[in-house]
Amino acid sequence: MSQADRAAAIDALLLEVEVERLFSAEAELLDERRFDAWLDLLHDDIRYWMPIARNVRFDRPELEYTQEGSEANWFDEDKETLRKRVKQLQGGDHWAEEPRSRTTHLVANVRLDKVENIDITIRCRFMVSSRRLDHDVDLFIGKRTDVLRRTEGGLKILRRAVYLDQSVLLSRNLTTFF
Amino acid sequence: MAASTWEEKSYTVHNIMRTADFIDLDAGTLSREIFSSEDIFRRELERVFLPAWNFVGHTSQLAQAGDFFLSRVGTEPVIVSRDQQGAIHVLLNSCRHRGMPACRYDVGNAKGFTCSYHGWSYGLDGALTGVPKFDDRYRGRLDREKWGLIRARVSIFYGSIWATFDDGAPSFEDYLGADMRFYLRSLLQGPDGGDDGYEVIGGIVKWQIPCNWKFGAENFAGDHYHGYSHISVERLSIGLSGRTSRHNFAAVKIARQAMSVADPKRGHTIRASVYQALGPYDPQAGAPDEVNAYYRKCHEERQRRLGDKARLMIHGGVIFPNTHFNSAGRTTIGLWLPLAAGRTEVWRWLFVPRNAPNAVKETLREYYLRYAGPSGMVEQDDMENWTAAQRGTEGMVARKHPFNYQLAMGLARRSRPDEWLGDEVSITEDVAEHNQRAFYAHWARLMATAP
Numbered sequence: 264m265s266q267a268d269r270a271a272a273i274d275a276l277l278l279e280v281e282v283e284r285l286f287s288a289e290a291e292l293l294d295e296r297r298f299d300a301w302l303d304l305l306h307d308d309i310r311y312w313m314p315i316a317r318n319v320r321f322d323r324p325e326l327e328y329t330q331e332g333s334e335a336n337w338f339d340e341d342k343e344t345l346r347k348r349v350k351q352l353q354g355g356d357h358w359a360e361e362p363r364s365r366t367t368h369l370v371a372n373v374r375l376d377k378v379e380n381i382d383i384t385i386r387c388r389f390m391v392s393s394r395r396l397d398h399d400v401d402l403f404i405g406k407r408t409d410v411l412r413r414t415e416g417g418l419k420i421l422r423r424a425v426y427l428d429q430s431v432l433l434s435r436n437l438t439t440f441f
Numbered sequence: 442m443a444a445s446t447w448e449e450k451s452y453t454v455h456n457i458m459r460t461a462d463f464i465d466l467d468a469g470t471l472s473r474e475i476f477s478s479e480d481i482f483r484r485e486l487e488r489v490f491l492p493a494w495n496f497v498g499h500t501s502q503l504a505q506a507g508d509f510f511l512s513r514v515g516t517e518p519v520i521v522s523r524d525q526q527g528a529i530h531v532l533l534n535s536c537r538h539r540g541m542p543a544c545r546y547d548v549g550n551a552k553g554f555t556c557s558y559h560g561w562s563y564g565l566d567g568a569l570t571g572v573p574k575f576d577d578r579y580r581g582r583l584d585r586e587k588w589g590l591i592r593a594r595v596s597i598f599y600g601s602i603w604a605t606f607d608d609g610a611p612s613f614e615d616y617l618g619a620d621m622r623f624y625l626r627s628l629l630q631g632p633d634g635g636d637d638g639y640e641v642i643g644g645i646v647k648w649q650i651p652c653n654w655k656f657g658a659e660n661f662a663g664d665h666y667h668g669y670s671h672i673s674v675e676r677l678s679i680g681l682s683g684r685t686s687r688h689n690f691a692a693v694k695i696a697r698q699a700m701s702v703a704d705p706k707r708g709h710t711i712r713a714s715v716y717q718a719l720g721p722y723d724p725q726a727g728a729p730d731e732v733n734a735y736y737r738k739c740h741e742e743r744q745r746r747l748g749d750k751a752r753l754m755i756h757g758g759v760i761f762p763n764t765h766f767n768s769a770g771r772t773t774i775g776l777w778l779p780l781a782a783g784r785t786e787v788w789r790w791l792f793v794p795r796n797a798p799n800a801v802k803e804t805l806r807e808y809y810l811r812y813a814g815p816s817g818m819v820e821q822d823d824m825e826n827w828t829a830a831q832r833g834t835e836g837m838v839a840r841k842h843p844f845n846y847q848l849a850m851g852l853a854r855r856s857r858p859d860e861w862l863g864d865e866v867s868i869t870e871d872v873a874e875h876n877q878r879a880f881y882a883h884w885a886r887l888m889a890t891a892p
Contacts, residue, residue: 314644317548317644319549323549330643335642335809337815338816347679347811348818358822358825399828435648435825437816
């Protein structure tokens with residue numbers, strides 16, 4: 264390995280570690296319900312999108328997830344609507360989360376996909392466990408593609424696509440963030 | 442017809458159920474067992490669901506010949522397809538040979554369906570078109586006419602598709618009755634009052650709730666009372682009105698009378714409001730100019746088309762037993778699909794006006810995503826409450842104590858007898874459990890029917 268290749272590999276590794284640490288910190292903010300601090304991690308122009316999965320023929324892969332911007336989705340949010348969701352969670356009167364659920368967000372298989380100028384595309388896998396009241400168990404597993412933008416205030420999440428493995432949602436609610 | 446009479450008349454219907462201590466509409470009480478007993482659940486599948494007509498989808502989902510999607514009629518999985526001649530079919534999705542689904546794709550376009558087990562194949566109309574070893578091992582004697590996919594009876598009503606597997610059921614139009622034909626037609630009119638005015642946006646939202654299907658049904662049937670459920674979203678503004686409300690109609694300045702409308706003979710129910718007068722369009726402060734321009738034009742067109750009836754605003758309702766809808770500026774239709782006494786699958790179709798500019802469709806789509814389903818800021822609290830109510834039906838002690846349905850009992854009245862509200866329906870103005878009582882009265886009538 265040449266000196267230059269080695270330096271580039273180390274840069275990529277450092278970036279990956281930086282992103283992994285960001286995702287770990289983010290998971291902790293969500294699990295501790297520090298939602299205002301979580302909102303600060305999001306770029307003001309964020310698109311937060313979670314399509315609905317369908318069972319489709321092998322040669323129609325474009326139908327497997329509902330389209331962003333035109334079809335039914337679990338989430339298709341900007342920062343303003345995410346802020347509203349956070350406000351709803353913070354009043355003590357959103358019964359679906361009162362008393363609060365206990366969540367654990369795990370992020371794994373974090374991989375740099377591409378770096379374009381100030382935007383970094385990351386692929387990863389997630390597992391979110393939510394335990395509610397005494398008996399309710401929800402497990403959400405899937406894949407995520409994020410675009411992070413380097414800003415003066417650090418890395419901010421500019422785009423998040425969340426692909427849940429379930430088609431029919433076997434849980435009654437999606438009251439956590441992914 | 443005076444609205445107060447049906448509750449009195451319907452008392453006689455329930456003797457069988459009353460002796461079983463399940464329902465007492467004299468007292469306005471209902472046993473918790475009807476939500477938790479598996480015996481009652483199995484009886485419901487036979488008595489309530491089998492004879493029913495059930496929404497299965499919308500013609501806009503089948504734009505081309507060969508288009509299909511999967512749906513359900515009660516507990517039964519079905520294929521809804523459009524054949525090469527343009528006819529729409531609803532087929533039991535169960536191969537006649539060994540019961541496998543003939544189609545395993547939620548949506549697509551095909552020439553037909555082939556079972557993945559032994560390869561029997563069927564046309565878009567359900568006809569059995571291919572049987573491996575037909576000539577040599579069935580010796581050409583298998584009666585292909587007889588072994589096609591089971592066909593449901595189908596009815597298309599202003600773009601909506603309905604089906605039943607009961608040959609003895611009345612026609613869909615008679616099943617609805619004259620008054621509900623008016624209300625369902627109104628629901629399916631675009632904002633401009635034009636018939637069949639909506640199209641479905643892609644993707645049916647599907648999820649499960651650990652509660653009995655009737656908690657959803659009775660809520661959609663007539664619960665104007667559960668404002669407390671939604672106080673967290675009422676602090677915010679998620680509609681287009683720009684006001685702190687979940688509803689777009691928060692922007693409308695004209696006074697309106699909320700009412701519960703029930704067809705006591707058939708169990709169908711409508712939540713609606715009637716405005717005191719026709720008036721000019723009130724802009725939605727939270728909507729872009731293009732969206733307001735569209736709705737202003739529609740508002741005026743609707744008044745021209747419908748005249749005095751344009752004062753009606755449908756909030757939602759239930760076509761008995763399990764097809765539910767939500768309206769008032771956000772048209773969705775859905776199904777409560779019974780899985781077990783304590784488990785329900787919900788399917789929800791989201792509609793946008795077909796003649797609207799994209800900006801309107803997009804604004805509405807975003808509104809639905811904030812409002813409805815497991816990620817909806819409104820319905821999340823409904824699902825939480827119904828799940829908790831289900832637990833409240835399970836204890837041995839709790840089950841001895843019935844639920845209370847006495848809200849506004851005996852207060853059935855109609856102060857403004859607009860004749861076009863219907864001949865056979867009964868109406869209670871303001872907050873009431875009028876519709877829930879009508880829903881359960883019909884439910885009990887079917888459950889009590891001798892086999």
